[in-house]
Amino acid sequence: MSEVRCRFAPAPSGSLHVGNVRTGLFSWAFARHHGGTFILRIEDTDSSRVTEEAFHGVMDSLRWLGIDWDEGPDVGGPASPYRQSQRLEIYRETTERLLAQGDAYPCYCTDEELEERRAAALARRETPGYDGRCGTLTQQERAAFEAEGRSHAIRFRMPEREWVTTDLVKGEVRWAPGDLRDFVLVRSDGSPVFLLAVAVDDLLMNVTHVIRGDDLLTSAPRNAAVIEALGGTPPAYAHVPQVNGSDGKPLSKRHGSTSVEAFREHGILPEALMNYLALLGWSKDAETTFLSRQELVEAFDLGRVSRNPARFDTEKLEWMNNHYIQGLDDDDLAARCLHFLGVAGLSPEPALLRRAMPLVKERMPTLADSVSLLRFLFSDDVAPDEKAAGVIGKAPEGYLAGVADALQHLDPWTAEAIKGALDERAAAAGLNRTKGFQPVRAAATGSTVSPPLPESLELLGRERTVERLRRVA
């Protein structure tokens, strides 16, 4: 096989959602698996929907996830530029050529006329779609429209024959003659449309495999037709199913934050998101659950991509995320938690934060959970919540004061010694470990849920611990 060249071509309108990026991940993994080239191309021909922030956001999200590219808007490459908005001249020249060859023609139909005919076709129970009438206009008729002052779009003359695409995921798909209508290449304002830009760019960038969402399945023959008209050979296509929300409906704002950026801000690890996404619609075998970036590249195969759409399951993502969190070493984990604690207004002392990691790593589905788990350590605002106050209220008279006294002079101040002292006070009060520890936990952390108590108090320090117990007592 000649060199494999794949591309990911997002439209930078809004944020990159996980369904999109999963498609990009497959494309990337396929290219890397075959030792090929991965191209990032920005499809921003519809200037009204594009923002500069989204353009940078797309690249940030991909980099964060670990998807790298060899050619793209920032790194350049032999087919520069890689933003469609900067390739307008290329599209213009191509359009001239298609026009000259008779593969495209000006269309003078107005929106109103088009809409009227669409409605009429529907009423006749026919497939709506352009009827091709401007394709047979005479020179005189065109002149008449021009004289009228009508503007025109440019349409591609779709050859009326059966179209067959052998999709690498879906298999052989056929369209009968007439199913595919003449489509617009250039808007009446002169701007190119996706169907032109994609075909031209895939041809010029020598893309060999187009891996994209299956909502684009019917544009495969259209893309191929334009490429053929330009004398090129169409790439192979692989249309992967969409990712749906937990309700089975296509991902949308209704499903809350589904962008890569949102998961990042919720404390999902990039390695976890990549692993989860890789297994959404693809599998290595019957058993494999965890895959590193390298293992994914080694194993990825389009033949094992599922044909049916998958639902995004946040619970499983978080389970997997916790698995990766547990695998991080303490320094790394502490560094990653720092950002989230900072956002919550806490400014942890680095050494203390690092020592706290073993206590919390198996209790955090996400990095953001470090905030609720460790607030007691980095803030002295630990007023007991409702449950904690209840537990404190049920403690025997003078119990907490007694614990404070015992801890006041404890030596050494270690988790082991603290545990011994707590056990002793609990036994003296006739309490079992649960009943004895909970009031102390509530007073020291403000909550009935915390990391293991003796270890937590060791980190908190004698002074702060005793002070908190006395304040509550």
Next chain:
RNA sequence: GCCCCCAUCGUCUAGUGGCCUAGGAUUUCGCCCUUUCAAGGCGGCGACACGGGUUCGAAUCCCGUUGGGGGCACCA
């Protein structure tokens, strides 16, 4: 309305005619461990959408039905 794609536990999936009493993961439930919460260990519940064929034999092949999804844009 027309065209196309799809259909295994709640969810992600394994399965390509006999290895299937349908496997794994997650979720959920129970037990163990246990200072709370987790994590971990063990175990349980849980699926081939339906109806016809083909075949000695069907989750696997064919047809139909139903149900999802996509397309039919001067969006991408």
